[in-house]
Amino acid sequence: MTIETLRVELGERSYDIRVGSAIIGTIGAVCRDAVAGRRVAVVTNTTVGPLYAGGVADSLTAAGFNVLRIEIPDGEEHKTSATLNRVYDRLVNGGLTRDSLVVALGGGVVGDLAGYAAATYLRGIPFVQVPTTLLAQVDSSVGGKTGINHPLGKNLIGAFHQPRAVLIDVDTLATLPRREYLGGLAEVIKYGVVLDGEFFAFLEQNVSALLGRDRQTLVRAITRCCALKAWVVEQDEREAGLRAVLNYGHTFGHAVEALTGYTAVLHGEAVAIGMVRAAVLAEARGYSSAGDTRRIRALVEAVGLPTGLPSFDADSYRDVLLRDKKARDRGLDFVLNRGIGSHEIVRIENLSEVFGICGVGE
Numbered sequence: 577m578t579i580e581t582l583r584v585e586l587g588e589r590s591y592d593i594r595v596g597s598a599i600i601g602t603i604g605a606v607c608r609d610a611v612a613g614r615r616v617a618v619v620t621n622t623t624v625g626p627l628y629a630g631g632v633a634d635s636l637t638a639a640g641f642n643v644l645r646i647e648i649p650d651g652e653e654h655k656t657s658a659t660l661n662r663v664y665d666r667l668v669n670g671g672l673t674r675d676s677l678v679v680a681l682g683g684g685v686v687g688d689l690a691g692y693a694a695a696t697y698l699r700g701i702p703f704v705q706v707p708t709t710l711l712a713q714v715d716s717s718v719g720g721k722t723g724i725n726h727p728l729g730k731n732l733i734g735a736f737h738q739p740r741a742v743l744i745d746v747d748t749l750a751t752l753p754r755r756e757y758l759g760g761l762a763e764v765i766k767y768g769v770v771l772d773g774e775f776f777a778f779l780e781q782n783v784s785a786l787l788g789r790d791r792q793t794l795v796r797a798i799t800r801c802c803a804l805k806a807w808v809v810e811q812d813e814r815e816a817g818l819r820a821v822l823n824y825g826h827t828f829g830h831a832v833e834a835l836t837g838y839t840a841v842l843h844g845e846a847v848a849i850g851m852v853r854a855a856v857l858a859e860a861r862g863y864s865s866a867g868d869t870r871r872i873r874a875l876v877e878a879v880g881l882p883t884g885l886p887s888f889d890a891d892s893y894r895d896v897l898l899r900d901k902k903a904r905d906r907g908l909d910f911v912l913n914r915g916i917g918s919h920e921i922v923r924i925e926n927l928s929e930v931f932g933i934c935g936v937g938e
């Protein structure tokens with residue numbers, strides 16, 4: 577099995593992403609290259625820890641590290657300042673210094689929180705991402721956005737802090753619950769729709785291998801997604817422009833999540849629904865053909881993701897879509913696909929038109 581290595585070029589903040597099968601045991605060597613110190617905190621959660629922290633700790637110990645294991649409770653509801661404070665306590669008590677390292681072992685919740693702990697502890701210490709969900713492997717572990725939730729909103733507290741390395745072992749996906757896995761596939765499809773038509777065709781041709789979590793197929797798909805995300809981040813590290821393209825499907829997606837209370841519909845499922853709406857809108861605006869829309873809908877359905885908009889009335893959708901003050905004043909910025917593999921960001925002021933096209937409130 578090959579190991580694919582990609583580089584994210586961000587000047588002095590550049591780093592490598594390694595993608596492969598059975599490579600989690602190389603974490604010790606990866607971290608040895610990343611820092612001079614000998615102390616490392618492995619931050620994980622109560623689900624991922626028992627599965628993978630032992631192997632990670634062994635590899636780090638063999639590479640000469642003194643390992644502190646920190647387990648946080650599982651769940652988005654724990655991505656809070658209270659959990660963060662407990663992590664700081666352990667880092668202080670464990671004597672971690674500026675040349676120590678944090679390893680984030682888990683999904684996006686662990687990656688965001690551990691990354692933010694590393695960004696802020698002692699004004700910033702290095703960290704390495706070992707993402708174990710498909711969403712984290714193709715999205716949250718690359719790009720340096722870290723943070724926690726605030727009682728008044730998701731991800732309101734955070735920092736840009738690039739990892740020193742990202743180590744992606746596709747074998748960890750074998751234990752991921754099916755719904756979480758499919759949720760990650762929605763983000764995978766997103767990259768194809770707005771950035772890479774050839775990759776979209778690759779996904780169409782490999783649906784059963786993807787659903788079977790075939791390792792070689794996963795290495796190829798994840799490597800391509802990371803390369804695309806790296807390309808976007810290299811041009812727009814701090815989300816001033818291009819990075820917004822990654823929000824394809826997320827406008828209606830966020831509305832669906834908000835209306836269903838953030839638990840009934842997973843993020844990736846909401847994005848799948850949102851992508852199909854965006855595709856319909858793109859076609860109505862003349863950016864793409866009926867055939868493009870059919871292909872997008874067919875791929876989303878083929879992997880088993882939902883496409884139907886939950887039925888809430890138009891006013892409810894309007895309320896959540898226009899929650900943002902900027903959107904109320906200036907209109908909503910929608911990312912639309914241009915054919916398949918390209919994109920366009922369009923400002924829409926007349927939501928009623930969008931609702932008519934997308935079947936909101938029917």
Ligand code: NAD
Nearest residue numbers: 623650683684685686708709711712715716721748751752
């Ligand atoms: P998650 O971290 O909650 O993981 C989903 C579930 O899978 C959890 O129960 C987790 O314990 C479990 N799990 C993880 N790896 C597993 C494995 N290998 N085997 C079995 N179970 C496993 O959710 P997520 O979807 O990975 O991440 C969502 C979070 O990521 C959100 O908080 C979101 O805000 C954040 N996010 C951040 C960025 C960014 O750029 N920083 C981008 C997208 C999302």
Ligand code: MG
Nearest residue numbers: 763826843847
């Ligand atoms: Mg997303």
